[in-house]
Amino acid sequence: MNNEQVQAIKNNPKYQKLVSTRGKFAWTLTIIMLVVYYAFILLIAFSPETLGAKISPDSMTTVGIPVGIAIIVFAFILTGIYTRRANNEFDGLLNDLKNDLNNDTKKGMN
């Protein structure tokens, strides 16, 4: 890829849209995962008794168990959300962009 091609792709609005939407989405999900996980870790570090409280007086199950399982399920759901949007939306944008670029190349040859 030479410098001109690089500049052409960088200036293509479809490329810019793909990169910024996907980038924002990926970072948002990353931050959500980090916040959820470190909130859990900080709870363990500073207030373990919160997680050790029983969910109801006549039950042996503690709050920490549904919370822990929920984090595992949540992590999986996040990967599902990303994969779904990437398949449905980002791949479409990408194919659009690739078509554009192919047409440009053909034009260039004529």
Place this chain on the structure above:
Amino acid sequence: MLSRILSLFMLAGFTVAMAAGADLGAGTKAEEMNVPAVVMFLIFVAGTLGITYWAARKTKSAKDFYTAGGGITGTQNGTAIAGDYMSAASFLGITGMVYLKGYDGLIFSIGFLVGWPIILFMISEQLRNLGKYTFADVTAYRLRQKPVRILAALGSIAVVILYLIAQMVGAGKLIEILFGLDYEIAVVLVGALMIAYVAFGGMLATTWVQIIKAVLLLVGTTFMSIMVMAEFGFSFDALFTKATEIHSKGIDIMSPGGLVSDPISAISLGIALMFGTAGLPHILMRFFTVADAKEARKSVFVATGLIGYFYVLTFIMGFGAIVLVLGAENGIYLAADGETLKGMNNMAAVWLAHAVGGDYFLGFISAVAFATILAVVSGLTLAGASAISHDLYANAFATGKIDEKKEMNVSKMATVGIGVTAILFGIAFEEQNIAFVVALAFTIAASANFPVLFMSIFWKKLTTRGAVIGGYIGLISALVLVILGPVVWTSILGNAEAIVPYKFPAIFSVPLAFIAIWFFSITDKSDDAQRCIDEFDAQDIRCQTGIGSEGAVDH
């Protein structure tokens, strides 16, 4: 030639099994031989050697050897990744930890899992689009090849060898108990089989061995969990109530305990587990076995689901073991002291198999545990061999023209070399406390491999000097801090107090690596630095779009 060598391996397997039988009469230290386990294990070995034979005939080019020709599907790859992650350490170790400490085991599982979404959002597609065979293809994409490749190879080999030591020692102990083989024979057997899988079958055989084992392990653990829950009418509350009555820690097993006692340790453990996963060479390498970014993405989705499901099962099995193994009548699963389990406390999952399914199911789970070790060490060995042949030999040191054939031969020699090293270390470390090696492997992966990889993908101003100095600072600080920490300094070297009080020093070494990468990049005013910066845009376009990337399958 090949089939002869393979049949030789099978013969060796049978001979060893016979020798184990002979041991019975001699009354050595080895436990009684478990016949169903040996039979099922031999079926597994025969099957996987058959796969290796098939894979060897399809493995012709370097691309076939390193990446199975790039033709693995997302679902297959996701299952193989899950298999790599569900090592014996996870299966036996986490179940054992839940059995011993209750809730703390779940904290570990969560830490191991949450790295996966981050890998999906930040690493997997980027890696697929930029790389070819190893993650160093990505870090060396626009930086100077030689120093960056050497750094990546050292980071990879360090992680691989440490991980292999842990697996080999675990394997030897496990096989000694389950199959009645001597420790040394067990370690040599594991080493020989893994060399056969990798050297002959390359990534294709390694991947299928991993997939088969992952399916067997998931089926086995699902069955165990259902049997446990059936005992309690599928009520978690009933299971927990009974477990707290039996366990000596009582109700404390239901809440966070001593595992992560202070905030620094808690956060540090989180960093090591989360970012360490994104720096494990044998895991990163798997993203090159699929055709494109879309399949790479799907791999992580499938892997995260399977791993998460598996961790929920280990939690159920750990509590199940408290009730059904610890609480079994007459303490049949306990050692002479009446407290620890026969073999070791890591055997909770294995004895639970016996408690819920009798001798035959115990045999099945034992064979699966052995298969797990074999599959994981094969993946590790392949990653280590690739670092030597692809990064060190082909791209850093070889002068003149190197052809694929030569590179593959170096890879096979490296496989044998790593296999023999693993066997020797496995035997040497038999009586050592090896708890630190996994902590060290994860810390190095998080401190040396991950920061360089991450910055090379996302940061335009990264220069060769920044990456290399930062990477070595991460590597060395991880090493030094672990040695000065409680696991090595006090437990192994016998000093009274650790100089660094944290078991996982990632909270210091990871930021240190990032800061060093940043500082030594921005102060780098060389021509080469400017070139690295100039070439970022082209790299980023390929990273974002996959245009020009390796690995489109040849039809």
